[in-house]
Amino acid sequence: MTTRVNKQQLLVSRPSGEPQLDNFRLVEVPLPELAPGQVLVRHHYLSLDPYMRGRMNEARGYADPQPLNQVMIGGTVGEVVASHNDRFAVGDTVVGMGGWQLFQVVDGAQAGMLRKVDSTRIPLSAYLGAVGMPGVTAWYGLTKIIAPRPGQTVVVSAASGAVGSIVGQLAKLRGARAVGIAGGPEKCRAVVEEFGFDHCIDYRVHADVKSLSAALKAACPEGIDGYFENVGGMILDAVMLRANTFARIALCGMIAGYNGTPIPLAAPQLILLNRMRIEGFIISDQMEVWPEALQELGTLLAAGRLRYRETIANGIESAPEAFIGLLKGRNFGKQLVKLI
Amino acid sequence: MTTRVNKQQLLVSRPSGEPQLDNFRLVEVPLPELAPGQVLVRHHYLSLDPYMRGRMNEARGYADPQPLNQVMIGGTVGEVVASHNDRFAVGDTVVGMGGWQLFQVVDGAQAGMLRKVDSTRIPLSAYLGAVGMPGVTAWYGLTKIIAPRPGQTVVVSAASGAVGSIVGQLAKLRGARAVGIAGGPEKCRAVVEEFGFDHCIDYRVHADVKSLSAALKAACPEGIDGYFENVGGMILDAVMLRANTFARIALCGMIAGYNGTPIPLAAPQLILLNRMRIEGFIISDQMEVWPEALQELGTLLAAGRLRYRETIANGIESAPEAFIGLLKGRNFGKQLVKLI
Numbered sequence A, B: 001m002t003t004r005v006n007k008q009q010l011l012v013s014r015p016s017g018e019p020q021l022d023n024f025r026l027v028e029v030p031l032p033e034l035a036p037g038q039v040l041v042r043h044h045y046l047s048l049d050p051y052m053r054g055r056m057n058e059a060r061g062y063a064d065p066q067p068l069n070q071v072m073i074g075g076t077v078g079e080v081v082a083s084h085n086d087r088f089a090v091g092d093t094v095v096g097m098g099g100w101q102l103f104q105v106v107d108g109a110q111a112g113m114l115r116k117v118d119s120t121r122i123p124l125s126a127y128l129g130a131v132g133m134p135g136v137t138a139w140y141g142l143t144k145i146i147a148p149r150p151g152q153t154v155v156v157s158a159a160s161g162a163v164g165s166i167v168g169q170l171a172k173l174r175g176a177r178a179v180g181i182a183g184g185p186e187k188c189r190a191v192v193e194e195f196g197f198d199h200c201i202d203y204r205v206h207a208d209v210k211s212l213s214a215a216l217k218a219a220c221p222e223g224i225d226g227y228f229e230n231v232g233g234m235i236l237d238a239v240m241l242r243a244n245t246f247a248r249i250a251l252c253g254m255i256a257g258y259n260g261t262p263i264p265l266a267a268p269q270l271i272l273l274n275r276m277r278i279e280g281f282i283i284s285d286q287m288e289v290w291p292e293a294l295q296e297l298g299t300l301l302a303a304g305r306l307r308y309r310e311t312i313a314n315g316i317e318s319a320p321e322a323f324i325g326l327l328k329g330r331n332f333g334k335q336l337v338k339l340i
Helices: A051-055 A109-114 A124-128 A135-147 A164-173 A183-193 A209-219 A233-242 A269-273 A287-302 A317-329 B050-056 B124-128 B135-147 B164-173 B185-193 B210-219 B235-239 B269-273 B286-303 B317-329
Strands: A005-011 A026-028 A039-047 A077-081 A092-096 A105-108 A151-155 A175-183 A200-202 A225-230 A244-252 A275-279 A310-316 A335-336 B005-009 B024-030 B039-047 B074-081 B093-096 B103-106 B153-157 B176-184 B198-201 B224-229 B245-253 B277-280 B310-313 B334-338
Touching: A005 A317, A026 A233, A026 A317, A077 A124, A092 A124, A092 A335, A135 A164, A135 A244, A135 A287, A135 B245, A151 A200, A151 A233, A164 A225, A175 B245, A183 A200, A183 A287, A183 B005, A200 A209, A209 B039, A225 A233, A225 A269, A233 A269, A233 B185, A244 A269, A269 A335, A269 B277, A275 B269, A287 B224, A310 A317, A317 A335, A317 B286, B005 B317, B024 B317, B039 B277, B074 B103, B074 B124, B093 B124, B124 B334, B135 B164, B135 B224, B135 B245, B135 B286, B153 B164, B164 B176, B164 B224, B185 B198, B198 B210, B224 B235, B235 B269, B310 B317, B317 B334
Parallel strands: A151 A175, A151 A225, A175 A200, A225 A244, A244 A275, A310 A335, B153 B176, B153 B224, B176 B198, B224 B245, B245 B277, B310 B334
Antiparallel strands: A005 A026, A039 A077, A039 A105, A039 A335, A077 A092, A275 B277, B005 B024, B039 B074, B039 B103, B039 B334, B074 B093
């Protein structure tokens, strides 16, 4: 193995509110010699995801906080470039949690964290999106929580995003109506034209709950049976006003609250009145569904029946800015950082 | 059949906020001759329940509004005093939805609404409480939504009430810890001493969410795994702050909101953070569980393993005042009106 330099993005201070560039620091470190059992992976893509904002807080969320002065966590795809482990050969393409860095050294004991994937039928980057954590998240919320019957109406916020776009497509494949909510005419057009939703509402033209609720009423004349929540806040309040009896809400993200802003729910009595079910989930709790979900998603994608978009930043240097943009909704579809 | 006079309480105007005595009017009407197939039931007890407040509003809730100038709806137990129907004999004891009146004439076509019950092993009034709608409500929320594992902690608001007291007892029978919330030292003492909860918190000595949350922390050192919600508002906020990962909230009542006061939920992001499930239900949607629930509740009650309290008002004249008192928490256990 040649001596190469690794570049890493460390979290060096905790943001209060929106993250800033100076919360991160880029460092260069030499790659160590591989010990027995170890594998060296060169990352092709890093995944940027909203959950990372929660990890930057000091308080324990649903996982331990990201430690300061360590490599930011993150999902990665890459290629094995050196291996002292029988289970991996040079050239294997692998998915893992390599973090915000160019290379990852994986211990033999941790080798279960790496999953070999086939990059011939499916582009490698898709394993961080439609056939990865976002895809399985969409699959779980739609299939296990919302479980729409044919003809029912499913609403999806952040509908042009990596998760939301898959939710709508899976809902359509199951015979449901899909109505998206997204920010701006360009995203809304893509939600309908590319991802095949029946309708998309631009939340930016609705200043308050009343206006958004009226738009939902027009787009969902038979009410809302399922809602996949990525955002929280005013959008959730508006959806609840249009929810049908026995509506299911899969609560997967509340970006509106990630920066610490309080986001009360205006009318919880509607949960009782309409006998709704609201279920929060994170997909890493549900490891048992991954094989079934990835099977369906991979088959659909390889057959050209599942569409996705990516926004790609270039180089590890660009990761902090791309992440800040992600939280502001500047990306379109899956936000990646290309590292090679 | 002798000509007798029926007394009825009609809803004559819709309350805004708390109901007032003049929303009701007592009328006397002659009992009609029985047509073929009809049954005449003389009511022994009328049940008063918080859900009735919702029905008094003009807006459609989870059921149609109570029509004005008609007999208030309500559950009843009584005795068949005349019958032109082969399925019922004079002397049969029956449960039904006879409304706020002394007698009920049941059509042959509606005879399915009447259920014959055995009043030898179980007191007739209990069919309106522990072995009736409140008991089945408790059973459903605890068994089907909260589903506590042995050793888990279940919190119950309105714990001295007809529903709450059963929830806690069923939780204990399933090996869980039960912590009640009730108003005042007398109720709290009964929740522990009579109903066998491990602990009871008097919400009246906690002025705000912070104080109540601290009391919950002390009473639930291992957090809260299940919550049976009868009240809403500040109590729900406080419970959510102490909820464990994967906590389940059965939302059965929100008395705090029945009079129209808005009751926002302060921190819905906790649903996601702790991957909670919140499920609203009303027991009339769940008719398929009644036989199993009533079987267990009846067996426990007949064996002396299920305790309950009743507050009994006397005479149909007293029903409005007793109902107003119920909404203010003046009752203790099941609120009934004795009609005989």
